[in-house]
Amino acid sequence: MDKITCLHDKHVALGANMVPFGGFDMPLYYDNIVAEHEAVRQKVGVFDVSHMGEVKVTGIEAEKFVQYIFTNDIKDAEIGKIFYGMMLHENGGTIDDLLVYKMGEQDFLLVINAANIEKDYAHIVQYAKDFNVKTENLSDIYGQVAIQGPESEITVENVLGIKCSDLTFYTFKTIHFEDEEIIISRTGYTGEDGFEIYASHTIIQFIWDKLIEAGIQPCGLGCRDTLRFEVGLPLYGDELSDEISPIMSGLSMFVKLEKDNFLGKEACVDQKENKTYKQRVIGIELQEKGIPRNGYPVQAEGKDIGYVTTGYKSISTGKFICMALIDKNYAKLETPVDVLIHNKPRKGIVVKKRFYQKNYKK
Amino acid sequence: MAKIIEGLYYSESHEFVKVEGEYAYIGITDFAQEQLGNVTYIEFPEIDEEISAGDSFGSVESVKAASDLTSPVSGVVVEVNEVLEDEPELVNKDAYSNWLIKVKLSDPSELESLMDAQAYTDICK
Numbered sequence: 203m204d205k206i207t208c209l210h211d212k213h214v215a216l217g218a219n220m221v222p223f224g225g226f227d228m229p230l231y232y233d234n235i236v237a238e239h240e241a242v243r244q245k246v247g248v249f250d251v252s253h254m255g256e257v258k259v260t261g262i263e264a265e266k267f268v269q270y271i272f273t274n275d276i277k278d279a280e281i282g283k284i285f286y287g288m289m290l291h292e293n294g295g296t297i298d299d300l301l302v303y304k305m306g307e308q309d310f311l312l313v314i315n316a317a318n319i320e321k322d323y324a325h326i327v328q329y330a331k332d333f334n335v336k337t338e339n340l341s342d343i344y345g346q347v348a349i350q351g352p353e354s355e356i357t358v359e360n361v362l363g364i365k366c367s368d369l370t371f372y373t374f375k376t377i378h379f380e381d382e383e384i385i386i387s388r389t390g391y392t393g394e395d396g397f398e399i400y401a402s403h404t405i406i407q408f409i410w411d412k413l414i415e416a417g418i419q420p421c422g423l424g425c426r427d428t429l430r431f432e433v434g435l436p437l438y439g440d441e442l443s444d445e446i447s448p449i450m451s452g453l454s455m456f457v458k459l460e461k462d463n464f465l466g467k468e469a470c471v472d473q474k475e476n477k478t479y480k481q482r483v484i485g486i487e488l489q490e491k492g493i494p495r496n497g498y499p500v501q502a503e504g505k506d507i508g509y510v511t512t513g514y515k516s517i518s519t520g521k522f523i524c525m526a527l528i529d530k531n532y533a534k535l536e537t538p539v540d541v542l543i544h545n546k547p548r549k550g551i552v553v554k555k556r557f558y559q560k561n562y563k564k
Numbered sequence: 565m566a567k568i569i570e571g572l573y574y575s576e577s578h579e580f581v582k583v584e585g586e587y588a589y590i591g592i593t594d595f596a597q598e599q600l601g602n603v604t605y606i607e608f609p610e611i612d613e614e615i616s617a618g619d620s621f622g623s624v625e626s627v628k629a630a631s632d633l634t635s636p637v638s639g640v641v642v643e644v645n646e647v648l649e650d651e652p653e654l655v656n657k658d659a660y661s662n663w664l665i666k667v668k669l670s671d672p673s674e675l676e677s678l679m680d681a682q683a684y685t686d687i688c689k
Contacts (some may be wrong), residue, residue, distance in 0.1 A: 219601070235627040236602045236653075424628055493605050493625050514627065515604045522605075544607060544623065544630075 207252035208345040208403035209410050216420060224316030226253040229422035239425040239517045242392050246351035247421035248413045251398065252406060255319035256344045257312040257326055261335035264308045271329055271465055272302060272312075273448060275458040279304050284372040284387055287456045289325060290466025294447035294473055298322050299438055301389065303374055311340075311385075311400075315438045329465070345406030349413070350396035350421075350429075352561065358386070358397050361416040362409060366397055371564045380405055388563070391426060393433030395563040431512050431525070434485065434555030440496065440511040441483050441525055449473040450527075451483040452555065481508060482533040485555040486524050492543035494524035494550075499542040502532045510541060518558050522548075525555055566595035566688055569660055573675050574684035575636035580660065581678060588637055589663035592624055595688045597659045600626040603652045606664060608644040615641060617674050621665065624655065637674050639667035 204227040213220065218229035229250065231238060241247040259268055268276055274287030283304050289297040298318040303311040314322045323339045330337045349358055358366045362379075366386055369375065374387030382405050390396035399409060414420060427437065436442045441451050448457050449470055457470050473479045488494065494513030499506050513524025524541065532539060533552060540547035568574075573581040578596035582589040597603065605625040615621045616638045623630045643666035648654060654662045669675075679687070 230628070231601065234602055236604075428627060491605070492607065493630065495630060515625075517604075517627070 205253075207250055208406055209250040209252060212407070212410060212414075213250065216414075218420075218422060221423070223423055224253055226316055228253060229420070231422040231424040232420050235422070235424040235428065236517055238419060238421040239428050241419035242351040242394055242421060242425065242429055243518055244352070245419070246349060246353040246357045247419040247425075248410070249348040249350065249421045249426055250410070251348050252345040253316035254346055255314040255316060255322065255339070255341035256400065257314060257323060258338040258340055259310045259312060259326070259330075259335055260308055261333070262308060263333040264310055264335050267330060267333040267335045268302060268310050268312070269461065269464060270333070271326065272300075273457040273464060273466070273470075274302070275461045276302055276304060276310075277461070281306055282373050282375060284374055284389060286372070288442065288448050288453070289322065290447070290470070291444065292466060292469065294449065294466050294469030295444040296438070296442040296447060297325055297444070299436065299442055299448075303385070303387070305376070318438065343402070344400045345403045346398060346400050347406055347409055347413075348390055348396060348398045349418070350390045350392040351394050354394070354396045355563070357413070357416075357418060361412055361418065369397070371562050380408060391435060392429035393435065393558065393560040393562075394429070395561060427512070428514055428517050431514060432516055432518050432558035433560045434525070434557065436483070437512065441527075446483065446527065447473060447479065450479045450481060477530070480530060481527050482530045483511060483525055483527050483555070484533045485553045485557060486526055486539060486541060486550040487553045487557070488522040488541060488548050488550040490522075490548040490550075492522060492541070492546075492548040494522065494526075494541040494543060494548075500526045500528050501540045501542060501547060502529075502538070507532050507539065513541075516557060521557070523553075523557050566593065566598055567660070568594070568681050568685050568688065570681045572660070572681065573636065573678035574681070575634065575678055576687065577634045579634065579636050581636050581675065582660075582663065583669075583672075583675065586669055586672075587642070588639065588667050588669050590635065590637070590665050590667060591663040592633070592655065592659055593684070594659045596624075596631075597656050600624060600629070600631055602627050603655045606648050606652050606655070608649075609641050609665065611641055611644065613641045615639065615667065617671075624664075633664065635667075636678055637667060637669055638671050639669045642666050642668050
């Protein structure tokens with residue numbers, strides 16, 4: 203039985219097409235994926251992302267502990283900063299990708315993927331034993347909405363009455379709202395400017411209703427995937443996994459090899475310096491028509507060299523594009539490759555994963 | 565409620581067949597387009613390709629999924645609806661007037677095994 207978020211009834215009432223995702227029954231789309239996608243690229247849309255998990259880490263050694271389990275470098279950061287990075291296995295494989303919010307000098311909030319909540323929390327608890335820290339899984343307590351698109355700032359300020367123009371990219375603040383402390387950050391997963399709000403279920407329901415009443419487009423996971431894909435953002439399970447390290451996925455900039463020891467560091471150093479990995483995640487643009495979908499084989503010189511991780515006919519550009527995990531010897535830009543679609547090879551070339559330019563407000 | 569038109573033949577896999585003389589226009593039903601959501605691409609067969617009843621002759625693809633097209637009849641493909649190559653979303657607007665392929669029927673007796681509008685209405689419930 204899938205879990206439900208605090209907005210589940212509202213999705214059903216809006217007539218959403220519901221699907222299981224990460225252990226939750228979630229809206230895939232309300233009426234029309236293309237319209238939802240375009241609302242976020244051109245105006246604004248709101249997503250229920252309450253399925254995401256939240257883990258609080260507090261204590262004297264909180265920073266030291268997060269540094270140990272996380273690939274990015276949070277040392278001496280200002281309160282209010284957010285970091286993107288991964289938790290890794292010793293062998294460099296990815297346990298999850300996550301955001302770390304620095305709430306206080308000894309207080310961090312880790313935002314993790316819904317499908318990985320139990321696995322991640324078990325991992326965190328296991329290593330927390332060696333540190334003077336307290337960990338709490340708050341995933342069932344926080345609800346979360348994402349307001350995304352070029353008009354998100356004006357929407358948050360005018361519809362919700364929350365001042366957010368002072369927030370820069372990847373920062374947050376805690377504010378009083380309807381007699382409660384809530385978190386608002388300038389973050390998202392669409393490649394557009396946007397905000398994410400974390401609060402109790404009651405407040406998230408209140409915020410959702412206000413936005414929907416104001417005519418803001420509700421957006422499902424369908425367009426969340428097409429949006430993140432076009433700007434080359436990874437989805438755990440597709441472009442990152444227990445087998446796919448951040449180095450293989452082209453995310454080295456979030457793995458700070460110069461910092462002190464962290465889980466998976468040695469493997470990443472080895473992968474980076476000695477190129478010991480065999481495959482890389484790359485972008486492919488097809489020169490023939492056909493939609494490359496997850497799992498379709500990628501070939502070069504007539505032999506299999508990998509598979510498609512995510513692919514679409516891009517809603518924003520109309521191109522037939524995909525990300526794929528392939529033999530690193532074919533990963534150079536402009537290498538000709540074929541994607542096998544319905545058992546027919548379609549010609550393509552290796553391109554950068556950023557198929558569409560991000561429009562962040564920094 | 566999905567639209568169902570009298571006078572057409574229907575398959576269990578939600579294709580319709582509209583017969584004109586020795587030719588048939590094949591498309592997907594309104595029910596099928598509703599289930600698929602936004603159609604973004606259609607994979608057509610080649611002109612002159614011979615297809616048999618029950619064979620896959622292409623696919624209709626929405627943003628999220630590819631759905632195989634199964635031919636309800638046997639024949640030779642004489643035309644594909646090229647308008648849909650650039651505007652596949654027309655299938656969502658009106659599935660019945662935006663047929664996918666035109667086939668020269670090789671065995672018109674196969675039509676008898678297909679459903680009429682009444683029978684098809686029952687399976688869409």
